[in-house]
Amino acid sequence: MSQPTFRLAIDVGGTFTDVVLIDDQRGKLWFAKVLSTPDDPSRGSLTGVAEILERTDTPPSAVRDVAHATTVATNAVLEGKGARTGLIATAGFRDVLEMGREARYDIYDLSIRMPPPLAPRRRRMEISERITFDGDILTPLDEAEVETTVRRLVEDEGIQSLAICLLHGYAHPDHELKTAAIAKRLFPNLSISVSSEVSAEIREYERVSTTVVDAYVKPLVQTYVGRLNAGLKALGTPLEASMMLSHGGIGTATDVAENHPVRMIESGPAAGAIAAAHFARRALIQPDAIAFDMGGTTAKISIIRNGEPELTHEFEVGHVHRFKRGSGYPLQISAIELLEIGAGGGSIAYVNDLGLLKVGPQSAGAAPGPVCYGQGGEHPTVTDADLVLGYLDPDHFLGGAMTLDVAAAKDALAKDVAAPLSMSVEQVAWGVHDIVNESMVAATRAHAAEKGVDLRNFAMIAFGGAGPVHAYALARKLGLKRLICPYGAGVASAIGCLAAPPAVDLVTPHFAPLASMDWTAVHDAFSQMRHSGAPA
Amino acid sequence: MTEGVSGLLAEYGLPDLMGFGDKIIGLTETAMRRAISDIPDGVYEATTHIDSFDTTAPLVMQCRIDVRGDELSVDFAGSSPQNRSPLNSVLGYTSAYSSYALKCVLSPDIPHNEGAFHPITITAPEGSFLNPSYPAAVEARATVGHYCTSAVFNALAKALPDRTPAESGVPLHGFAMSGWNGETPFSTIIFFNGGLGGRPSGDGVSALSFPTNVSNTPTEVLERAAPVRILDKSFLPGSGGAGQFRGGLGQRVAMEIVSDRPVTLSVLSQRLKHPPIGRNGGANGSLERILVNGREVEGGVPFHLTKGDVIVLELPGGGGFGPPEARDKSLIEQDHADQMA
Helix, strand or coil: CCCCCEEEEEEECCCEEEEEEEECCCCEEEEEEEECCCCCHHHHHHHHHHHHHHHCCCCHHHEEEEEEEECHHHHHHHCCCCCCEEEEEECCCCCHHHHCCCCCCCCCCCCCCCCCCCCCHHHEEEECCEECCCCCEEECCCHHHHHHHHHHHHHHCCCCEEEEECCCCCCCCHHHHHHHHHHHHHCCCCEEEEHHHHCCCCCHHHHHHHHHHHHHHHHHHHHHHHHHHHHHHHHCCCCCCEEECCCCCEEEHHHHHHHCHHHHCCHHHHHHHHHHHHHHHHHCCCCCEEEEEECCCCEEEEEEECCEECEECCEEECCCCCCCCCCCEEECCCEECCEEECCCCCEEEEECCCCCEEEEEEECCCCCCCHHHCCCCCCCEHHHHHHHCCCCCCCCECCCCECCCHHHHHHHHHHHHHHHHCCCHHHHHHHHHHHHHHHHHHHHHHHHHHHCCCHHHCEEEEECCCHHHHHHHHHHHHCCCEEECCCCHHHHHHHHHHHCCECCCCCCCCCCCHHHCCHHHHHHHHHHHHHHHCCC | CCCHHHHHHHHHCCCCCHHHHHHHHHHHHHHHHHHHHCCCCEEEEEEEEECCCCCCCCEEEEEEEEEECCEEEEECCCCCECCCCCCCCCHHHHHHHHHHHHHHHHCCCCCCCHHHCCCEEEECCCCECCECCCCCCCCCHHHHHHHHHHHHHHHHHHHCCCCCCCCCCCCCEEEEEEEEECCEEEEEEEEECCCCCCECCECCCCCCCCCCCCCCCCHHHHHHHCCEEEEEEEECCCCCCCCCECCCCCEEEEEEECCCCCEEEECCCCCCCCCCCCECCCCCCCCCEEEECCEECCCCCCEEECCCCEEEEECCCCCCECCHHHCCHHHHHHHHHCCCC
């Protein structure tokens, strides 16, 4: 039999699971879209894989790679459905997780809420140990105390997953590792996340937050990856799945699930940006582009320079207020920098207290959806305005799978917006379309200015359900000269999985004033990391 | 193609942005006037006390809010005269923190600009510690300013009892430290926050910066930068005033000096005598305590600390909101399980 030349990619989203099959030898690409199965996301994935293999008559043995992106970890946090998680902290520091940085993300909101700690106070316990920042052991670990503490957490509090984060553990992990070993010995099946392994970076709040999110999602991710791999094996594909990470690289799914599931938290959106970067490299002589992904609830913008998306090392998940920075759990991970704006096809138009027309960030989402879907939506959305303006064909939506109700869209715009403003339906429809575009443009300009990027010679790559509809207006307002709506714009994240390189993130702390830095030591540390990160 | 502001002006055929600016300011003013109109007309007064340094008598903030139609005035007549300590606040600072309190309760969602100030006047008699005459020491103006927010809340609560939160564990506290870190001189300040007052919408948040917005310094960063060791940084159980919605907890910080040479440390103590008050039947928050090597002290003068000395700061929790009897049973159980009460 000849060498297998097929590759598969799966993108598990909230509503749909997209599957893409590519034959690298012949350069052929096939898509499948199946409904996601939130109770067990691996079921939807495997259904999609089986469907596309059968449809294309591809033997499972001809597949040499299955890459995939999933919202399993993010959804666990957003929906509060992660594991019952406990924390072991240094004496005097169990409240760091809940105290955070003591700052407010909104200075006028007297009803401000902070994200609830994923390990509540009763499941945060302290052990007497202390290592100084320069590695002196002030208080040795009391192994008997560790045993008692772990037993209390598991037997009295019923935790399923344990986070261990001790002060200065980023540089001196001995006590953390010993604590983990004791916990493992007592309870071999307990899921354990250790701060120095998840995120070896200074700043105890951000590190404990990262470690606790890791612990919180780990059992779920492991179950999911286990089922997916078992299913793939049963189908007859010879390989284990690989996983898209937040920074746009690919890792082995079992390795990610075992060691740092927190790094896949932004898996899906990262895959979209990677697809856009891939298209930019293929389509442009100078691959500088804005990746513009507009869906039902949000638009996501990322800047691609020289064929690579920008990375950030500050990330948040589980926002109390979706678009307010500081209202979520901070994560010390590297992630593709995505600007998220509360502007999507489902964003609702309304007249605010000042008598001004506003759009979003409230969204009708997929259910009930825009009024024109006829599924119970009552308030006019961006999609309704797009339909009234003629950007959408009422008789040929979703490839003809759905018809749209123009009259209902007009009625909703008339009632909620046109009447209070004493304007015509067409005028307010244009207003809604223009305002949502302007808010995306303003955010993009500000983001570009912060990054010091002159966008005028950039191209725009548009994807996502509503992306191509709004891309022309956006490109025009931004003064861009090239707009690319790629083939497979609806399954861009899955395509991105196929374009992503294998990658691993390593961190080594090294502290010195810049003026007296030992650059040889820095260079040696870097070489060592480079060596340990290279494929065996 | 013209760009930026000129492009915008050309697109809409505008000569400049003045009319646009007037419109934005006008919309905010209209919204603020409407919010003031929702307050019943009348005069609402409250007295708020601040610990002073140089006498045994507290500084008094006498706040009088007069609401007439869509206009509102805040006057601090009857407040203490200016004093020789740095606990004085210039009028601009007094006004800023007072109008901030009004903005938070009356129109938090409206874009903030000059329009919000048009229907509001804020006055304090010249020569009072809220509007001192030259020369006056004003280094601790932040402490005074933070209390202005409390003073306005305490008066406004008489008009809007169901919309005004209990007092928070203000003011912001800091350790200002200097000395030698080995052979290197150091000087740094680190900040700590008390608990937010109980609110009509729920419990106060524990250890949250208000009315200013100043973050803490990570212990791991601090210990690398200064010859100190943080031994404890925890919520202070029971410090939040009881209530239907209890006050957020204050915090306990214990810090040890590890330098071979002395460290000079200043901390402005407050709340040693006057706790954050509760609202609508809610209990007061806790008092502050400062201890050096286990002995309670006041923080008016700098401390000279040497190796092994331990300073403890216990910051107050916020006041409670509403009667404790009305507290939801599940919240009581949760506090019990989390050892917060």
